[in-house]
Structures are given as structure tokens and as C-alpha cells.
Amino acid sequence: MDFQLSPEIKELRDRTRQFIAEQVIPLENDERQSSHGPSEALRRELVARARTAGLLTPHASREMGGLGLSHVAKAAVFEEAGYSWLGPTALNIHAPDEGNIHLMEEVATPAQKERWLRPQVAGNIRSCFAMTEPSPGAGADPSMLATTAVRDGDDYLINGLKWFITGAEGADYAIVMARMEDGSATMFLTDMDRPGITLERSMDAMDSCFTGGHGVLRFDNLRIPATDVLGEIGKGFRYAQVRLAPARLTHCMRWLGQARRAHDAALAYTRRRQAFGKPLAEHEGVGFMLADNDMDLHTARLHIWHTAWLLDQGEKCNFESSRAKVVCSEAEWRVVDRSVQMLGGSGVTSESPVMRIFTDMRAFRIYDGPSEVHRWSMARKLVHLAEKAEAAQ
Incomplete structure (x- = not known):
């Protein structure tokens, strides 16, 4: 590359x-x-x-x-x-x-x-992606999908409950994932003002950077015409991967900017703030945190750029995007956490933008697949590849 x-x-x-x-x-x-x-x-x-x-x-x-x-x-x-x-x-x-x-x-x-x-x-409308459900429905394990779609003439009737639906309040349309009668999954498109859709509430969350927050949506006999099926019937999980592999990476890109902002704030502060006769940045403990921040930022950027380059070559990058998502979400979080520490009182108040970044970013290690699920998935693929190579010898 x-x-x-x-x-x-x-x-x-x-x-x-x-x-x-x-x-x-x-x-x-x-x-x-x-x-x-x-x-x-x-x-x-x-x-x-x-x-x-x-x-x-x-x-x-x-x-x-x-x-x-x-x-x-x-x-x-x-x-x-x-x-x-x-x-x-x-x-x-x-x-x-x-x-x-x-x-x-x-x-x-x-x-x-x-x-x-x-x-x-054109920026005139917004959307949401309705997949995640409360227990015992789909979360990190999408195979637990509980929302149902049943054929009714030329339409489908959707019933179910979704939550953590980012951007739900004020969204103009939704992509809804539902289970078919044969157990497969399908994506449906729907305007949000159709009868049968209820925004029960917006959930209180640590982050406050997403327009529309995170909503709880209920579908009661939501009628969707067959013309509004997204893609083909039964291929919902396949399309989810089409969406998720690049989307995981773009999360890494955007949060890298926030992590760099936190580091810049910490670097500026520690260069000018005096303690024990010299700037904080000249104390070894603080200097090491600045160096660690730089290494984490660079590591995250390399993972992002490499995976982006592979995507541009036409690779699917399911494995690579999982790896990047874990590395970046954890590295960028460490940068922000260290920056709070270096800023001291300023880091835990609105005197600095870093407090806001800290509360906004924490959920990144959970959504689009928790770090633990990605590690588990990667391990399975690594074992499978090793077994395949061994069998070919």
C-alpha cells in the first residue's frame, strides 16, 4: 500500500x-x-x-x-x-x-x-436502521432476531420492538430488519409516518452527538408493500454485512478525529500548565502519556487506512474491519482517557471539550459489535484458516 x-x-x-x-x-x-x-x-x-x-x-x-x-x-x-x-x-x-x-x-x-x-x-431527510432489539431479541447476536414479517396479499405485516435505534426521533424513513416465516431475514423500507410505527421514547444515553438520539420503536401490524422490500427477500443478514463492514470503519475514522482533538487539548494544556517548577509536559509521567497517545493515534490511523485501501481493491474486509474496529475503538478510547487525566480538573468539566468527547466516545466499544464479539469472530476465522491450510498440506 x-x-x-x-x-x-x-x-x-x-x-x-x-x-x-x-x-x-x-x-x-x-x-x-x-x-x-x-x-x-x-x-x-x-x-x-x-x-x-x-x-x-x-x-x-x-x-x-x-x-x-x-x-x-x-x-x-x-x-x-x-x-x-x-x-x-x-x-x-x-x-x-x-x-x-x-x-x-x-x-x-x-x-x-x-x-x-x-x-x-441532499441533506433534506434523515433515516434510521432498526435492527437491535431488547432481550430476548437480536443484539450482538443477530440470529436472535424477533421482529416478524408475514406476507399479507401484496404487503408484509411487521410486528416487533426495537431499541437503541439511533436517529429514530425525527427520522423520515427507516430500514427495518425482520424475520420471515422460514426463519430468514429481510430488510424493509418504510416512511416513519406510516400507521403502525410508534416511537415509544428516546433513551437517555451517555452520548449526545447523534441527531435524533437513540429511540425505542414499536411496530404493530406495520403494513409495507412488497415494492418497499430492500433488495431480495431472505438476504437481510447478507445486506447487513454490506452495510456494517464499511460502517465500522467510518466510525473509526470519525472518532479518530475526536481522539486527536482530545490529544491536542491535552498537549496544549500540559505545555503551559506549571507544576513543581516546570511545565507538566516535562514531567516523565505526563510525557509518557503524550507519547502513548501519539502511538495509539498512529496505530489507529494505519489500521483505518490499510482496511480502507483493501476495500478500495474490492475486498470484503469482514475480518479486517473487525480487527480495525477493536483496535481503533480501544486505542482512541485510551487517548481520550489519558487526555482527561492530563487535563485534571479541566478534563472532567466543560472547561475543556475533552469531557464531552469522553462521554460521547465510550459507547463506541459496544455498538457495531462489542470488542468481545469481534475478537470471538476473528478467532473462529483464524482457526478455520489454520485448519484449512493444514488440510491442504
Whole structure:
């Protein structure tokens, strides 16, 4: 792999960095935010600014109105956008919309793309991905999917309960995963204002960076026409992998920006804050934390870029994206945790952005597959490959 970025990607990266610094970070204290994320009014203002700057939805295809970025280009741009917790919202690359846009590009019919994808790429509507369920339904183990879909004439009736559905409040449409009568899974598209969909509540969560928060959705005989099936019947789990492998990686990209922001804040503070006769950064204990931060940031970036490069070569990267997700979520978390420690009292108050980053980031080690599940999955694949190689000898 050649780690040199093209002049075009560098220019876009630098333009994104400037946009975040000048147009987004000044809005971080805007009152149009709550514990459930930025308001729709704030989202629309951020999107308008990104549209004017020519940076809106850069990962979408040019045909749909995006910039058609490669995965490597996304790695550079998404990190810069992630430097502010409002940056992904501004560029329309926040979860779950970013992953849904990718899935819709790959699987949706031309009619479905015109109805839902094109206005989403334009930043005019939002979406959610309804898969996770309370016990005993699907969580880290998707095979426990409990929401059902039953054929009724030319329609399907959906019944079930979903929770931790990011962006549910205010979403215009949803991608719903449901179990068919034969035990397979299918994805369905639905407008959120259809009869049979109830947003029971928005859940209180540690993070507050996702527009629409995390909702509990109930489906009671939700009627979805067969024309709104996403892809083919029975291939829901396969399409989930189409969505999840790149989406895991884009989470790593965005949170890398936040981790770098935390490190920058800690470095600036420890250079100027005096204790015991010299700057904190000159004390070995603090200096070691700065060095460890740099190593973790670099390690995370290498995993991201390498996996992005493989995706650009056409590889599926299920194994590599799992590896990157574990490495990055844990390395980036260590960076933020050390930064809190170095900042002392400032790190645990709103005097510094690092406290906000700390509370927002913790869930990253859980969603899109907990670290333990990815390690377990990787181990199974490693054993399988070893057995296969041994049998071939």
C-alpha cells in the first residue's frame, strides 16, 4: 500500500479541516442541542454550511449528488470532520445515515433511490436502521432476531420492538430488519409516518452527538408493500454485512478525529500548565502519556487506512474491519482517557471539550459489535484458516 495521499485528497482534507475550524466548532455551544443530540434546526444550518462549502455527503456517488470518495479518501476527510462532534452532522456523514446511504447505493432499486436516497444525500431527510432489539431479541447476536414479517396479499405485516435505534426521533424513513416465516431475514423500507410505527421514547444515553438520539420503536401490524422490500427477500443478514463492514470503519475514522482533538487539548494544556517548577509536559509521567497517545493515534490511523485501501481493491474486509474496529475503538478510547487525566480538573468539566468527547466516545466499544464479539469472530476465522491450510498440506 502507498500511504501517500493524492493532491486532490490532500486539498479536500485541508478544506474540510478549515471548514470545521471556522464554520462548525463555533457552533458547539449552540443552545439548539440537548441530551438527545443536535436539533433538526441546528442540523439543517450545519448542512447548509457544508453544502455552500461543497463538502456535503462526500461519500455518496456523484450520480446521487455526492463527491464519490474512495474509502481512503473518506479516511482522510472523515477524520477531519470528526474533529468536532458536530462535524459529521454538518457533512451528512453521521451514523446511521452514512451507513444507510452506502447500503441504499448498493442494494436499493432506482425507484427507491429516487424516493429516499437522493433527498437524503441532499441533506433534506434523515433515516434510521432498526435492527437491535431488547432481550430476548437480536443484539450482538443477530440470529436472535424477533421482529416478524408475514406476507399479507401484496404487503408484509411487521410486528416487533426495537431499541437503541439511533436517529429514530425525527427520522423520515427507516430500514427495518425482520424475520420471515422460514426463519430468514429481510430488510424493509418504510416512511416513519406510516400507521403502525410508534416511537415509544428516546433513551437517555451517555452520548449526545447523534441527531435524533437513540429511540425505542414499536411496530404493530406495520403494513409495507412488497415494492418497499430492500433488495431480495431472505438476504437481510447478507445486506447487513454490506452495510456494517464499511460502517465500522467510518466510525473509526470519525472518532479518530475526536481522539486527536482530545490529544491536542491535552498537549496544549500540559505545555503551559506549571507544576513543581516546570511545565507538566516535562514531567516523565505526563510525557509518557503524550507519547502513548501519539502511538495509539498512529496505530489507529494505519489500521483505518490499510482496511480502507483493501476495500478500495474490492475486498470484503469482514475480518479486517473487525480487527480495525477493536483496535481503533480501544486505542482512541485510551487517548481520550489519558487526555482527561492530563487535563485534571479541566478534563472532567466543560472547561475543556475533552469531557464531552469522553462521554460521547465510550459507547463506541459496544455498538457495531462489542470488542468481545469481534475478537470471538476473528478467532473462529483464524482457526478455520489454520485448519484449512493444514488440510491442504
